[in-house]
Amino acid sequence: MRGRNPFDGKPQMTLRDVAEAAGVSEMTVSRVLRQRGDVSEKTRARVFEAARKLGYVPNKIAGALASNRVNLVGVVIPSLSNMVFPDVLGGIGSVLDGTPLQPVVGTSRYDAEREEHVIYEMLSWRPSGLIVAGLEHNAPARAMMANAGIPVVEVMDVDGDPVAAAVGISHVGAGYDMAREVVRRGYRRIAYLGSSSIADHRAQKRLRGFRQGLTEAGLTFADERFYAGGSGFGIGRSMTDEVMTRSPDIDFLYYNSDLNAAGGLLWCLEKGLDIPGQIGLAGFNSFEVLDGLPMRIATMDSRRHEIGRRAAELVAANALTDEVVRLIPKFLPGDTMRPG
C-alpha cells in the first residue's frame, strides 16, 4: 500500500467499495453511474442504492485520465471586478449549461506573464476548450494556445491577429463610430477622459479609433485626462471636475467607461450644466445597473453576453477553426447627446 497524503482524513471511497456493497463488478458500477451501456433495471437500482447510501462521489481525476476526456473549458479574463467579464461569463454559462462542459475561470490581472501562467495551468488540466479575453498575449502564451490541440477562442476584440478563432467587436471601430456621431451632432470641443493603462488594450483601441474619427473631421481633442486603475463614479467625477475647470469651453466628454461617465454626468448635473445642449457625454459598455441615473448615458453596447455565447458555441461544437466572428456594437444615444 502506498503512503497517503497526510491530510487525508479518511481514505477515499472508490468504485470498488460501491461494487462490493452492490455485489457486482466495478465495471458494472461504472456503467450504471455513467448511464452507459445496457444494464438490467434490477442491477441499476441496486447500484444506485449502494452509491447513495455510501455517499459515493466519483473521482473525476481518475475518470479523466482513463478516458482522456476532461469536460472543462478554461476561461481566462483579466479580472472579475470589472463588470464586463462576469457578463461574458454569463454568456458562456448560458451555452455550456446545456452541455456536459463546465467553465473554469482564471484571472490574469491585466498582466501578460500572469496570463501566460494561468493559461499554462489551465492547459495542464487538459481542458476541452480555452476561451481567452483579448488578442494581446506574450509569445509563450500564443505558442501554447496555437498548439493546445483544442478549440481556442479569443474574445471581446477583433482588432488584431487571433491565434485561432475570435469573437468580439472592433474597438477601434467603436471609437471611430462614436467620434462620427459626436461630430455629426455638432460637438466641437471634445475631451477624452479615460484609462492610461497600456494593458487596457481595448480602451486604447477605442481611443485610437475615436481620435481618427476626429482627425477625419479636422478636429483634435481639446483636452485629455488619463488615469490608471478601475472605473467608478468617484474617478469619473474628479476627472470631469479637473477637465472642466481647466477647459471650461469643452462641449463633449468622451469616457472610456459608462461608470466614469456616470460620475461625470452627476458632476455636470450638480453644476447645472445643460445636457445635452451645452455639453454632451458618452461612455462605453452599457451597464444595466446604471439605468435609473437621472439621464441615460450615451454609450455603445459591447455585446458581452453574446460574445460569451458565441465563443462557448464554438467550443461546445469542438470547432478547431480560426473563424473570426465580428459583432457590431450597438450605439445607444441615450439622453446625453443632442439629436443629429
Add this chain to the structure above:
Amino acid sequence: MRGRNPFDGKPQMTLRDVAEAAGVSEMTVSRVLRQRGDVSEKTRARVFEAARKLGYVPNKIAGALASNRVNLVGVVIPSLSNMVFPDVLGGIGSVLDGTPLQPVVGTSRYDAEREEHVIYEMLSWRPSGLIVAGLEHNAPARAMMANAGIPVVEVMDVDGDPVAAAVGISHVGAGYDMAREVVRRGYRRIAYLGSSSIADHRAQKRLRGFRQGLTEAGLTFADERFYAGGSGFGIGRSMTDEVMTRSPDIDFLYYNSDLNAAGGLLWCLEKGLDIPGQIGLAGFNSFEVLDGLPMRIATMDSRRHEIGRRAAELVAANALTDEVVRLIPKFLPGDTMRPG
C-alpha cells in the same frame, strides 16, 4: 494501443517524450519539472531545454491521480453578477496566490439543487478545500460537505448552523444594529425596500434583525416594498417613487442594498427632499464604485474581502476545524442619516 478521443488532434506529449529527448529517465524529468530532489545542474539544464523545445505541458490529471494531491480549492457562490461575490473572490485570491492552491469557481444561481450539483461536481475533482457562500444548503449538499474530508468553510453569514468552519458577519445583527442607529437618530416613519426572494437568505435575515430593532423601540415599518431580481439604480428609484407616493410621510428608507439605495437617493435629490433632515436613507454592503454619488449613502460594510481572506487562510492551513469566525460589519453613517 487504446482508442483515443476522436477530438484529439495530436496525441498528447508525455514525460517519456521529454525523457527521451533529454536522454534521462522519466523520473528524472519529473523531479526536474517539479523542482524536487537533487538533480545535477547539468541534467536540469538538459531537461528544461528539452521540455521547452518540445513545448511540454505537464498533465496534472495524471499527476494528481498519482500523488493524491489536487491543488484546487472549490468556491461555490450564487452569482458573479452581484458585485459582493467577486469581492469575496478577491480576498480568497489574495491568500491563495501565495500558495500552490488555485480557486475554482462555480455558481449556484441562488438555487439549492443547482448548488448541490455544483458541490458534487467540485468534490468529484477531489479539491484540497471547499468554500461555500451561505449557511443554507439542502440535505445532500450538507452531507457531502460534512463528509468531504477536506477543509470546508461557509462564508458571509454566521446566523445559523455551519456544517464545519464559517467566516462571516451576522446579518440579523447588521439589520438590528442599523435599526437602532436609525431610531437613535430620531427617525420614526420607516420603510423597507428590498428583496422578497426567500433564496436571498442574508437579505431576509437583515430584514428580520431590523424589524426586531424596530419592535424593541415600539415601532413597526410604516411601509414595505418588496421586489424580486437583481439590484440597481432603476429598481431602487422606482420602488422609492412608489413608496414615497403612497406614504409621503415616510422619514427613513431602508434598502437591502446600496445599489437600490443609490437609485432612491437620486430620486430624493431630484424631488428636492432634504437629506438627511427630512428623510434618511441606508443601504447595505458599501460599494466602492458608488463613492462619487452626490452624497455618501449610510451603509454597513459587509467586510467581503476579509471574509474571503480568512476563509482561504483556513483552507490553506488545511484546518479541519469547525471554528466560526464572526466579523463585525462596519457601520458607515455617510451623509444620509442625521447625527444622533
Add this chain to the structure above:
DNA sequence: CTGAAAGCGCTAACAT
C-alpha cells in the same frame, strides 16, 4: 447484460 484485463501519465517508495 456482465466481467476481466490492461493501461491512461504520472509520482511515491525504494533501490542503487
Add this chain to the structure above:
DNA sequence: ATGTTAGCGCTTTCAG
C-alpha cells in the same frame, strides 16, 4: 544523483 517498480481509480476493450 538517478533509475526501477508499482499503482493511483477509473474506463476502454474484448470476452463471455
